[in-house]
Amino acid sequence: MFAASTLLAILAGSTLSQAQFNNPPGVDIWCGKAYRATNASFNPGGWFEEPEKSSVPLLNFKVKPRMNLYLDGEETGSFLVDASISDLVGQPFPPANASSSAGEGSHLFVDILLDGNSSALASKASVTIGDSAEISFDISAFAARLEPYNVTAIATLGQDNSTTFTASTQFSKLPLRTDNGTVTRLDNLYGGLSVRKAASTAWDPVFPYTYYVQWSLYWYANLSTLDDFSAMGYNLIHIVPTGDLGEDPFPWDAFQPYLDRAAELGLYFQYDVRWEPTNLTAATEHVARLASHPAILLWYTGDEPDGKSNPTNSTRLAYDAIRALDPYHPVSLALNCHDFHYAAYAAGADIVLSDVYPVSTNTSWSTVYETPCNATYGCCGCDGCSGAFEDISDRLDAFRHRDDVLGWTKTHWGAPQAFGNETFWTRYPTADEEVVMDLLSVNHGAKGLVMWNFPVTQEILGATNALAGVLTGEKVGGYLIGAPLTRGLEVSGAERVDAAAWVKEESVLVSVVNLEYADVAGGVTVRLPEGVEAESVEESFWGEAEWSVDGDTISVGSLAGLEVSLVELKRSS
Numbered sequence: 001m002f003a004a005s006t007l008l009a010i011l012a013g014s015t016l017s018q019a020q021f022n023n024p025p026g027v028d029i030w031c032g033k034a035y036r037a038t039n040a041s042f043n044p045g046g047w048f049e050e051p052e053k054s055s056v057p058l059l060n061f062k063v064k065p066r067m068n069l070y071l072d073g074e075e076t077g078s079f080l081v082d083a084s085i086s087d088l089v090g091q092p093f094p095p096a097n098a099s100s101s102a103g104e105g106s107h108l109f110v111d112i113l114l115d116g117n118s119s120a121l122a123s124k125a126s127v128t129i130g131d132s133a134e135i136s137f138d139i140s141a142f143a144a145r146l147e148p149y150n151v152t153a154i155a156t157l158g159q160d161n162s163t164t165f166t167a168s169t170q171f172s173k174l175p176l177r178t179d180n181g182t183v184t185r186l187d188n189l190y191g192g193l194s195v196r197k198a199a200s201t202a203w204d205p206v207f208p209y210t211y212y213v214q215w216s217l218y219w220y221a222n223l224s225t226l227d228d229f230s231a232m233g234y235n236l237i238h239i240v241p242t243g244d245l246g247e248d249p250f251p252w253d254a255f256q257p258y259l260d261r262a263a264e265l266g267l268y269f270q271y272d273v274r275w276e277p278t279n280l281t282a283a284t285e286h287v288a289r290l291a292s293h294p295a296i297l298l299w300y301t302g303d304e305p306d307g308k309s310n311p312t313n314s315t316r317l318a319y320d321a322i323r324a325l326d327p328y329h330p331v332s333l334a335l336n337c338h339d340f341h342y343a344a345y346a347a348g349a350d351i352v353l354s355d356v357y358p359v360s361t362n363t364s365w366s367t368v369y370e371t372p373c374n375a376t377y378g379c380c381g382c383d384g385c386s387g388a389f390e391d392i393s394d395r396l397d398a399f400r401h402r403d404d405v406l407g408w409t410k411t412h413w414g415a416p417q418a419f420g421n422e423t424f425w426t427r428y429p430t431a432d433e434e435v436v437m438d439l440l441s442v443n444h445g446a447k448g449l450v451m452w453n454f455p456v457t458q459e460i461l462g463a464t465n466a467l468a469g470v471l472t473g474e475k476v477g478g479y480l481i482g483a484p485l486t487r488g489l490e491v492s493g494a495e496r497v498d499a500a501a502w503v504k505e506e507s508v509l510v511s512v513v514n515l516e517y518a519d520v521a522g523g524v525t526v527r528l529p530e531g532v533e534a535e536s537v538e539e540s541f542w543g544e545a546e547w548s549v550d551g552d553t554i555s556v557g558s559l560a561g562l563e564v565s566l567v568e569l570k571r572s573s
Contacts, residue, residue, distance in 0.1 A: 192481020315348025
């Protein structure tokens, strides 16, 4: 880990800059917008700026390591090379000087070079234009170190060696831990995470499924609450630092046993260090103390910093400070706003959670502040929402699109609604609504779920306890974070049915979510991803629907309102 002097240098050279938000002095804002009846609407700014659409195709040539880190002793690494065609970002393609036959389906030849070194990590690797490829390289010859290695990829057109495209990235090969700490790494291909324990050489994949739980509402009562929570099937804990956890000095004597007991139970922490965005002292003290604890899986630095209009560079400063102390664990935060300085706030995390709460709230009129809610005014508890389940999937899709424009590879998690009877929300979700929100998030690429918040109703708890056993299990989890996802499968026979598939060599996992409260009486057919055919249902993990398989489609006679199906299919040989 970096020396303390390195961290001090980072902090000394960085200052928190309060964004030039547009609110007049004294006007309270949420997501940049005035929300009190005594204040007028104004343009909040901070909207994501889409590039102008190009009149010609653009080659969006990118490269990144498959894993965000490797460890000493690993022999093989790989790079993900993307040669997709875009109308927003990239270089004109085919270039003016290229052969007229150049286009999608032709090939690039890619050399991957270590900066400052003439030897190639990969040479003349072929990548189909409009597609992507994984290119392996020998990582064993590289010394393990804390500083990343800089890499440049140079691509040439097969017909024309004078036309080149370049992209750059970094890869990390870290020293083995000599303490008792874990190492958590992210898979840039599928977005999942895996953890390696101190005494192990194996990487264990993890699909995190849990609740936010406030210290003062549950945990503080007794250490045995950890045993109870673990027995319900959850594999991650997020202790929200309420009550005496917000005091200075921090009550380590009371809290340390929870960390130690979690490690004994095999529970991991998404450890919350979000005390004060303008003062990183407490956060870095906790990271320095706990980075080697075997219960730590990842850090959590910000809870709705965009909604609160924290300084726009605060999340990145926290990220840099934490990574200087601990390069072995990723950093996460949760964003609340539909579109407010996304690029600045999300820059401070490897994992971005989106908390979208559309159930039982009026999204056009604030029942708390008695004002309208729209793009420039008001707070209704679900920013930019319509009050439909699709608010959740739309947000995940929008964030993923912005990442692509920015050239980022971020992992996204969901923070589904599991609360109600307060402020903007007139009731709790039902169990069926909870499962719909969870699986809809998964269908749109969420690689972990942290629901807000616990304790919940017995109805919700019964559903999520059962779902925990499915999502955190080796079989389903292996699909969700270890296989390619196809979103938005074609569905006929119903208007609001969302379907997705994860495809392996011999099998397919299909998730079907009915977003309508009413039953679908007629037949519903889901078309499998292109080129995939199945012969039978191998196993049903969730739902009562009995699907029949016919080559590249599956069908069912009817779907109940809010019904969710999660089934494994055997692929045709």
